[in-house]
Amino acid sequence: MILSEKGWQTVFDRIKTWARVNSPWVIHFNSGSCNGCDIEILATITPRYDLERFGVKLQGSPRHADILLCTGPVTRQARERLLRVYEQMPEPKFVVAIGSCALSGGAFHDCYNTMGGVDQVIPVDAYIPGCPPRPEAIIDGVVKLLQKLQQGEKAEVGDQKPGELS
Amino acid sequence: MQTDTQRERFTIPIGPQHPALKEPGHFRFSVDGEIVTGATVRLGYAHRGLEKLAEKQNWVQNIYLFERVCGICSHTHATAYCLGVERLAGVIAPPRAQAIRTLVCELERIHSHLLWLGVSAHEAGFDTLFMYSWRDRETVMDLLEALTGNRVNYSVNVLGGVKVDVTEEIAQAIYKGLDFLEERTHHYLQVVSSDASFLQRARGVGVMTRQQAEVMGVVGPTARASGVTRDIRIEAPYAAYADFPPQVIVDERGDLEARFVVRLKELLESYRLVREILARLPEGELTVRMPRRIKSGETVSRVEAPRGELFYFLKSNGTDTPVRVHARTPTICNMTSVVRLAVGHQLADVPLILAGIDPCFSCNDR
Numbered sequence: 001m002i003l004s005e006k007g008w009q010t011v012f013d014r015i016k017t018w019a020r021v022n023s024p025w026v027i028h029f030n031s032g033s034c035n036g037c038d039i040e041i042l043a044t045i046t047p048r049y050d051l052e053r054f055g056v057k058l059q060g061s062p063r064h065a066d067i068l069l070c071t072g073p074v075t076r077q078a079r080e081r082l083l084r085v086y087e088q089m090p091e092p093k094f095v096v097a098i099g100s101c102a103l104s105g106g107a108f109h110d111c112y113n114t115m116g117g118v119d120q121v122i123p124v125d126a127y128i129p130g131c132p133p134r135p136e137a138i139i140d141g142v143v144k145l146l147q148k149l150q151q152g153e154k155a156e157v158g159d160q161k162p163g164e165l166s
Numbered sequence: 167m168q169t170d171t172q173r174e175r176f177t178i179p180i181g182p183q184h185p186a187l188k189e190p191g192h193f194r195f196s197v198d199g200e201i202v203t204g205a206t207v208r209l210g211y212a213h214r215g216l217e218k219l220a221e222k223q224n225w226v227q228n229i230y231l232f233e234r235v236c237g238i239c240s241h242t243h244a245t246a247y248c249l250g251v252e253r254l255a256g257v258i259a260p261p262r263a264q265a266i267r268t269l270v271c272e273l274e275r276i277h278s279h280l281l282w283l284g285v286s287a288h289e290a291g292f293d294t295l296f297m298y299s300w301r302d303r304e305t306v307m308d309l310l311e312a313l314t315g316n317r318v319n320y321s322v323n324v325l326g327g328v329k330v331d332v333t334e335e336i337a338q339a340i341y342k343g344l345d346f347l348e349e350r351t352h353h354y355l356q357v358v359s360s361d362a363s364f365l366q367r368a369r370g371v372g373v374m375t376r377q378q379a380e381v382m383g384v385v386g387p388t389a390r391a392s393g394v395t396r397d398i399r400i401e402a403p404y405a406a407y408a409d410f411p412p413q414v415i416v417d418e419r420g421d422l423e424a425r426f427v428v429r430l431k432e433l434l435e436s437y438r439l440v441r442e443i444l445a446r447l448p449e450g451e452l453t454v455r456m457p458r459r460i461k462s463g464e465t466v467s468r469v470e471a472p473r474g475e476l477f478y479f480l481k482s483n484g485t486d487t488p489v490r491v492h493a494r495t496p497t498i499c500n501m502t503s504v505v506r507l508a509v510g511h512q513l514a515d516v517p518l519i520l521a522g523i524d525p526c527f528s529c530n531d532r
Contacts, residue, residue: 033212039238046284111218
């Protein structure tokens with residue numbers, strides 16, 4: 001049986017989603033966080049919690065990454081860099097905001113040099129609250145994002161029209 | 167002149183997002199082939215403006231804020247701040263509270279040094295040691311969680327005392343955890359001073375002489391690895407360090423291996439201190455009453471953070487908010503040594519030289 005063009009497209013989409021959900025590579029960017037969330041992210045990938053069992057790999061370069069783990073309230077200095085890292089990531093890309101600061105500015109929401117949360121700068125797909133969130137919470141957040149990908153919700157950020165984001 | 171310096175010179179920008187460290191900092195290395203000929207650093211990516219925000223909040227709210235200067239040494243920051251405010255108010259926390267502060271300080275040093283051991287082993291390309299040391303670090307994280315309720319940002323301090331108490335059950339858990347960690351630390355000490363491929367990365371690399379260390383004003387374990395006997399816990403004992411004095415660990419060699427050895431031996435010293443504090447924990451109250459308004463005046467508060475001397479300046483005008491709070495953190499003192507020591511080394515050694523001072527950019531930028 002020869003599949004129609006649309007049929008092949010469905011097959012390819014399924015393979016793409018399967019690959020994406022089973023092996024997401026993450027990059028971590030600290031946009032002015034206090035380090036508390038960053039050490040918990042590192043604890044998440046080390047043996048006790050071992051996020052790698054979900055196929056998640058911490059990656060150094062934004063050009064290789066699928067998911068951006070972002071911590072901190074986004075300082076004015078780091079804003080430009082955060083945007084640049086986000087733009088360097090290939091489509092489709094997903095952003096996870098980790099910690100109270102990344103959600104809303106947290107303890108630093110009144111500081112003169114902070115933007116007040118990652119979603120003020122780039123669109124965010126998953127929010128993980130806590131100061132800092134426990135490694136279990138980070139795992140839960142990443143797994144929820146993966147489930148969301150599996151159901152095909154907002155699988156292609158690039159497909160959305162401007163203004164439709166978040 | 168210009169053509170001479172420009173010839174065969176290439177500048178490599180690194181950061182602020184870079185695979186080596188988890189924190190933002192921008193470095194520029196000019197290289198001649200593989201050899202670094204010059205280095206500059208640009209800091210401030212994590213500058214949030216905490217000191218200004220502190221002027222808007224009252225003395226109690228600021229404890230929460232200053233714990234979040236740095237997630238790794240949060241208790242040290244809060245201790246420095248609380249000791250300063252207590253001195254301004256003329257209040258002395260009860261002996262049991264001081265001992266518990268000291269206990270958490272030492273537990274935090276253990277967690278910070280194990281964290282550093284893993285991260286710098288990762289910089290040296292020794293990921294096995296990274297994974298092992300972080301696995302063992304979870305032991306002390308569990309102890310901190312059992313004692314304070316939090317893994318990071320413990321919120322132990324209040325003005326005039328502490329809010330957690332050490333029960334017999336927790337004390338036994340700490341003894342047990344420390345026995346395990348002590349055994350592991352002896353193992354790591356053997357690894358960093360005998361593993362051949364690791365020694366090639368660390369022995370004789372990034373040597374800082376005692377004279378250089380004194381001229382550049384480096385602090386903490388970085389200075390002690392160059393033979394400078396400098397430790398606030400002994401020079402100006404705070405909290406309960408007068409009753410429980412630590413031994414200063416000094417190494418004369420000044421290279422990266424010495425920094426590993428000094429920090430690991432400090433771990434052993436911290437285990438001893440924690441056991442001693444638990445064995446001789448004074449009885450009594452946990453807090454004393456603090457006034458809402460703090461008497462006007464200025465004071466300086468110094469504590470030994472895991473990375474070196476932490477310095478707080480506090481100024482009050484008699485109201486319930488501070489006029490000025492300034493923190494000078496150990497990383498800014500040690501950063502000059504990186505820029506100096508990197509010159510003449512191979513570019514591949516630079517990440518390890520940087521990790522050798524245990525940099526903390528969020529402390530540094532505030």
